[in-house]
Amino acid sequence: MSAARYAYLHARVSMLADQLLGMERLQFLVDAADAADTWWRALGTRAGAQTDDTIDQEVVTILLRELAVLVRPLSGPPHELLAYWAHRFELSNLKTVIRGKMSGRPLAWIEAQLLDMGPFASLPLVDLLHSDTPAELLRRLERSAYANLARQARGLLEQGKGSFALDAALDRYYFAGLTRHAAAMQDSGAHLLRAIVGSVIDRVNLVWLLRYRYAYNLPPAQAYYLLIPAGHRLSAEQLLQLAQYVSHDEVIEHLPPPYDALLAGVRDTEQVTLVLERETWRVAANTLNYSAFNVARALAYLILRERDLRRLRAILRGHRLGLDGALIRAAIGLDLPRGDGAMVAH
Amino acid sequence: MFTPVPMLRVDLRLLTDDAPRGALALAVCAEFDPEVSEVPADQLPELPGESYRLVHGEAQGRLEKILAHYEITDVGPEAVPAEPESLAQVVELGAWLKLQWEQCSEDEEKVRRLRDEHRRTQQLLQTLDQFMVLNIDLTLLQKKSEFLDLHVGMLPRGNAQRCEEALSLAGYVSIRFLTKPDQAHMIIAGPADRKQEAERVLQAAGWHTADIPPEFRGRPAEVRAALTARAHQLQTNAAELDERRRAQGAQDSLRSRLLEAAHTLARAEPYATLAPLMRSRGSLAAVSGWVPAAQLPRLLRLLEASLGGRYVLQTRAPRADERLRVPSLLRHHRWLQPFAALVQSYGVPRYGEIDPTVLFAVSFVLMFGMMFGDVGHGAIIVLAGITLRRRLRGYTPLVIAAGGASMSFGLLYGSVFGYEHLISAFWMSPLSDPMRMLGVALAWGIGFIVLATALTIRNCLSEGRWHAALWDGHGAAGLLLYLGLLFAAYRYATTGGIDAGALLGMVLPLGVVFAGTWQENSTTGPGERVLIVLVEGFETVMSYLSNTLSFLRVAAFSLNHVALAIAVFTLGHMMHAAGYWLTVVLGNVFILVLEGAIVAIQVLRLEYYEGFSRFFSGDGRAFRPLTLRYGHAAALKPNG
Numbered sequence: 001m002s003a004a005r006y007a008y009l010h011a012r013v014s015m016l017a018d019q020l021l022g023m024e025r026l027q028f029l030v031d032a033a034d035a036a037d038t039w040w041r042a043l044g045t046r047a048g049a050q051t052d053d054t055i056d057q058e059v060v061t062i063l064l065r066e067l068a069v070l071v072r073p074l075s076g077p078p079h080e081l082l083a084y085w086a087h088r089f090e091l092s093n094l095k096t097v098i099r100g101k102m103s104g105r106p107l108a109w110i111e112a113q114l115l116d117m118g119p120f121a122s123l124p125l126v127d128l129l130h131s132d133t134p135a136e137l138l139r140r141l142e143r144s145a146y147a148n149l150a151r152q153a154r155g156l157l158e159q160g161k162g163s164f165a166l167d168a169a170l171d172r173y174y175f176a177g178l179t180r181h182a183a184a185m186q187d188s189g190a191h192l193l194r195a196i197v198g199s200v201i202d203r204v205n206l207v208w209l210l211r212y213r214y215a216y217n218l219p220p221a222q223a224y225y226l227l228i229p230a231g232h233r234l235s236a237e238q239l240l241q242l243a244q245y246v247s248h249d250e251v252i253e254h255l256p257p258p259y260d261a262l263l264a265g266v267r268d269t270e271q272v273t274l275v276l277e278r279e280t281w282r283v284a285a286n287t288l289n290y291s292a293f294n295v296a297r298a299l300a301y302l303i304l305r306e307r308d309l310r311r312l313r314a315i316l317r318g319h320r321l322g323l324d325g326a327l328i329r330a331a332i333g334l335d336l337p338r339g340d341g342a343m344v345a346h
Numbered sequence: 347m348f349t350p351v352p353m354l355r356v357d358l359r360l361l362t363d364d365a366p367r368g369a370l371a372l373a374v375c376a377e378f379d380p381e382v383s384e385v386p387a388d389q390l391p392e393l394p395g396e397s398y399r400l401v402h403g404e405a406q407g408r409l410e411k412i413l414a415h416y417e418i419t420d421v422g423p424e425a426v427p428a429e430p431e432s433l434a435q436v437v438e439l440g441a442w443l444k445l446q447w448e449q450c451s452e453d454e455e456k457v458r459r460l461r462d463e464h465r466r467t468q469q470l471l472q473t474l475d476q477f478m479v480l481n482i483d484l485t486l487l488q489k490k491s492e493f494l495d496l497h498v499g500m501l502p503r504g505n506a507q508r509c510e511e512a513l514s515l516a517g518y519v520s521i522r523f524l525t526k527p528d529q530a531h532m533i534i535a536g537p538a539d540r541k542q543e544a545e546r547v548l549q550a551a552g553w554h555t556a557d558i559p560p561e562f563r564g565r566p567a568e569v570r571a572a573l574t575a576r577a578h579q580l581q582t583n584a585a586e587l588d589e590r591r592r593a594q595g596a597q598d599s600l601r602s603r604l605l606e607a608a609h610t611l612a613r614a615e616p617y618a619t620l621a622p623l624m625r626s627r628g629s630l631a632a633v634s635g636w637v638p639a640a641q642l643p644r645l646l647r648l649l650e651a652s653l654g655g656r657y658v659l660q661t662r663a664p665r666a667d668e669r670l671r672v673p674s675l676l677r678h679h680r681w682l683q684p685f686a687a688l689v690q691s692y693g694v695p696r697y698g699e700i701d702p703t704v705l706f707a708v709s710f711v712l713m714f715g716m717m718f719g720d721v722g723h724g725a726i727i728v729l730a731g732i733t734l735r736r737r738l739r740g741y742t743p744l745v746i747a748a749g750g751a752s753m754s755f756g757l758l759y760g761s762v763f764g765y766e767h768l769i770s771a772f773w774m775s776p777l778s779d780p781m782r783m784l785g786v787a788l789a790w791g792i793g794f795i796v797l798a799t800a801l802t803i804r805n806c807l808s809e810g811r812w813h814a815a816l817w818d819g820h821g822a823a824g825l826l827l828y829l830g831l832l833f834a835a836y837r838y839a840t841t842g843g844i845d846a847g848a849l850l851g852m853v854l855p856l857g858v859v860f861a862g863t864w865q866e867n868s869t870t871g872p873g874e875r876v877l878i879v880l881v882e883g884f885e886t887v888m889s890y891l892s893n894t895l896s897f898l899r900v901a902a903f904s905l906n907h908v909a910l911a912i913a914v915f916t917l918g919h920m921m922h923a924a925g926y927w928l929t930v931v932l933g934n935v936f937i938l939v940l941e942g943a944i945v946a947i948q949v950l951r952l953e954y955y956e957g958f959s960r961f962f963s964g965d966g967r968a969f970r971p972l973t974l975r976y977g978h979a980a981a982l983k984p985n986g
Contacts, residue, residue, distance in 0.1 A: 108400060130407035132444070136451050139458055 006293040033319040078295040081181040086120040179230040189294020198232020203276035350674035360657040366430040366617040371652035373616035377641040383634040395621030402618035405440035415450040416595030423977035464580040484562040497534040499555040506530040509551040612975040672697035675969035684744035693964015715751025717903035722763035724752030764911025776904040783901040791897025801961035817862025819886030827855035
C-alpha cells in the first residue's frame with residue numbers, strides 16, 4: 001500500500017540523495033576554493049557576485065525548490081508535514097518584520113533581510129511591510145493564517161515583554177506545530193518520522209533549557225515553561241527535573257540515555273548543539289539509507305540537504321575571507337570525532 | 347492574427363530631470379514594456395529614481411490602506427493630462443497621508459479592542475453557564491481564608507460519590523451544583539489544616555479546578571445581567587465607530603482630497619515603476635523596452651509632445667538570440683478573448699511562434715458541437731450564455747459559440763432534447779451508423795495531428811532549429827512517418843496486406859528519425875545511444891498511433907449523447923404521464939449539466955495534449971506595458 005503510495009516520492013528522494021555531500025568530497029571542497037565555487041554554481045544559483053545575504057537566500061531557494069518537487073505527489077497529512085517544514089523560514093521573515101517595525105527600520109532595510117519563500121509563502125508580507133506601527137502589523141497578521149500567533153504576540157507586547165519573549169513564542173509555536181503534524185501521521189514510516197522530529201525537538205529543548213537557565217539565569221519554572229511541550233527521549237517530567245539542577249554540568253550528568261553518553265564531558269552549549277545536531281543527522285541518514293517508501297525519507301533528505309548547503313555556505317565564506325582549511329573544518333564541525341550523520345545516502 | 351504582434355526594441359535616452367515626464371508619456375502611451383537596459387551598469391551607474399520609488403511606495407501603500415478603510419473603491423480615470431509630481435510634492439503628499447492613516451489606524455485599533463473585549467465577554471458568559479444554578483455571591487468562592495479550604499471544580503461523575511464519602515472523612519462537605527452526563531461540578535469546603543489530605547483525594551478522583559474569573563462579582567444572575575449589558579454596550583460602541591468612519595468617508599472634502607491624492611500618485615507611479623530599470627550618469631538617463639512596431643509613431647508623438655525634442659530614441663528589430671525575452675502581444679477580436687484566455691492558461695506563445703487562438707477557437711467549437719449535437723441542448727446553452735452574460739463576462743462568446751455549434755450539429759443529427767423524430771436529420775443520427783461516425787472522428791483526428799505537426803515544423807524553422815524541423819519525430823521526418831503509417835494501415839484495410847511501397851513509406855522516415863536521434867545524442871556512449879534511439883523511435887510511433895485513436899472520443903461522445911437520451915426515454919416510458927415528463931426533464935438537465943461539462947473537459951484535453959503539446963512551447967513572455975493605474979481619458983483614445 002505505502003509502496004504504491006510513495007513510489008514516486010521514494011524515487012525522487014533517491015535521485016536527490018545522490019547530491020548529498022560525502023565526507024571525502026566535503027574535505028576536497030574545503031581545500032579547493034575553485035571547486036567549492038563551481039559546485040555552488042552547479043546548484044543552479046544565480047550568476048554574479050555572492051554576498052552573505054544572497055548565499056543565504058540561495059540556500060533557502062534551493063531547499064524550497066527541492067521541497068516543491070517532493071510535495072508535488074503528496075496530499076493530506078504527508079503534504080502538510082513537509083510543507084510545514086518550510087514554515088520556519090517564513091517565521092524567520094515574520095521575526096525580521098516584527099523586529100524591524102519595533103526598531104523603526106526603513107522598509108527597504110527590512111525587505112532586504114527577507115527570504116523569498118516562492119510558492120510556500122503564506123504570510124501577507126506586503127501588508128505587514130506597509131504597517132506603520134507594531135499594533136497595525138499585529139492587526140494585519142490577525143487576518144492571516146497566523147491569527148493565534150498575532151494574539152499571543154500582542155499579549156506579550158502589552159505586558160511589555162521584549163523581542164526575546166516574542167522570538168521564543170514564535171519558535172515554540174513552530175516546533176509545537178511540527179510535533180503536531182508528525183503525530184498526525186499514521187502510515188508505516190510514521191515512527192521513523194517521529195524519531196527524526198523528536199530528535200530535533202529534544203535538541204532544541206535541551207539547548208534552550210541550558211541557555212535559559214545558565215546563560216539568561218531564568219528561574220526553573222520560567223525556563224521549563226518556555227520549552228516545547230513535547231519530546232522524544234526527553235519527556236516533560238525529565239525536563240522538569242533537569243530544569244531544577246543548579247549547574248550546566250549537573251544537567252549533563254543527569255541526562256537520560258542516549259544523551260548521557262553522547263554529551264558526557266561536554267561543557268558548553270555550542271558543543272551541545274553541535275553534538276545533538278549530529279545525532280539528528282545520524283537518525284536522518286539511517287532513515288534515508290535503511291528505510292523505503294515513506295515520508296520520513298523525504299524529511300531526512302531535506303534535513304541532510306540543509307546541513308550540506310549550510311556547510312557549503314560556510315566553506316564559501318571561509319574561502320572568501322581567506323581562512324585556512326583547519327579553521328573552515330572547525331567552523332563546520334569536521335574536526336569533531338566521526339560517527340556523525342555525514343554519511344552519504346544511497 | 348496567427349503570430350504575436352511584431353515588436354521593436356527601443357532605447358530611450360533623455361535628460362535625468364525629464365525622466366518623470368518621459369515615464370508619464372510612456373505610461374500614457376500604454377504600449378511600452380520596460381526591460382533591463384543593455385548599457386553596462388558601469389557606464390550608467392546611478393539609479394536616479396530610487397528615492398522617488400521609495401517615497402512613492404510608502405505613500406501609495408498608505409493611500410491604499412486609507413481607501414480600504416473608507417471603502418472607496420472607484421477612483422476613476424483622470425480626465426486631463428497633467429505633469430508628474432516632483433519628489434518634494436510626493437514627499438509632502440506622503441506626510442499628509444501618514445497623518446490621515448494614523449487617525450484611521452487609531453480607529454481600527456479601537457475597533458479591534460472593542461471586538462476583543464466583546465469576544466472575551468461572550469466567553470465569560472459561556473463560563474458563567476456552569477455557575478447559574480448557584481444562588482450565591484460568586485465573590486465568596488474566590489476568597490482565600492486562613493481556616494477554610496475551598497475548591498470549585500469538576501470530576502468524572504462516576505467518581506463523585508466515593509470522593510464525597512472520602513472527603514467527609516477529612517471533615518469536608520461537598521455540594522454538587524451541576525451534574526452532566528459525564529461530569530459532576532462541585533464545591534468542596536473543609537478545614538484548612540487538612541488541605542493536603544483533601545488534595546490527595548481530589549487528585550486520585552481526577553479533579554479539575556475551575557477558575558472563577560475576577561469579573562464574577564455578585565450572584566450569577568446579576569453577573570449575567572452585567573455581562574450582557576457590557577456586551578451590548580461594546581456592540582453599540584463598535585457600531586458608533588463604524589458610523590463615524592462611514593460619515594468621515596462620505597465627507598466631500600476628505601473624499602475629493604483622497605481621490606486627488608490617488609491621481610497624483612498614479613501620475614508619479616510610472617517613474618517609480620521604471621526606477622529599478624532606468625539608469626543614469628549625471629544629467630543623462632536611459633531606459634529600454636519593447637514597443638509594438640505599429641505603435642512607434644504614436645509613442646514618438648507622445649514623447650515629442652512631452653519632452654519637446656530633448657530625447658533620443660533608438661530602435662531595432664529583435665535579435666534571434668533574444669527571442670525568449672521578446673514579449674508576445676496578442677490582439678484578438680472581443681469574441682476571441684475567451685479562447686485566447688484558455689490558450690494562455692496553457693502558456694503564452696513565444697515571440698514568432700504561431701498563436702493558436704483562432705485554430706483553437708474553430709476546432710474547440712466544432713469538436714464540442716460534434717460531441718454534444720442537439721438543437722434543444724444547444725439552444726439552452728445559447729440562452730444561458732445570453733442570460734448569464736453579466737456573470738460570465740468575457741466567456742459569454744465561448745458559451746454562445748459552443749451552444750450554436752451544438753445546435754448546428756443537432757440539425758445534422760436531427761436531435762432535439764434527445765428526440766430524433768421531431769425534425770429530420772440533415773445528415774444522420776450518430777447511432778444509425780456508428781462506424782461512419784468513428785471514421786469521421788478518425789479523419790478529423792488525422793487532419794488535426796497533421797496540422798499540428800506542420801505547425802511544429804513551421805515554428806522550428808522560424809526559430810532556426812533546422813535539425814528539429816527536419817529530423818525530429820515531431821518534425822518533417824515524423825510527419826512522413828505518420829503519413830507512411832496511415833498509408834500502410836489503409837493498404838492493410840483495403841487489400842489485407844502491406845506491399846513493399848507501403849513498407850518503404852514507413853521504414854524510410856523511421857530510419858530518418860533514428861538517424862536524427864542518433865546524431866542528436868552524439869555525446870552519449872554507444873550502448874546508451876542505441877537504447878535512446880530505439881526507445882525514442884518506439885515512442886514516436888506509439889504517440890502518433892495513440893494520439894490518433896484518442897480522437898475516437900469525438901465520435902464516442904456523440905454516440906454516448908444519443909445513448910444517454912435513449913436511457914432517459916426508457917426510464918420515462920416505465921412511468922405514467924407525469925412521471926414520464928418529470929424523468930425526461932430531469933434526464934435532460936442531467937445530460938446538459940454533466941455530459942456538457944465532461945464534453946467541454948474532453949475537448950480541452952484534446953486541444954491541450956494532442957494539439958498544443960506538439961507545436962506550442964507556451965513559454966513566451968506576455969506583453970505587460972507601463973500604464974496609468976486608473977487609466978487616462980487621453981490614453982483611451984486610439985492614436986491619442
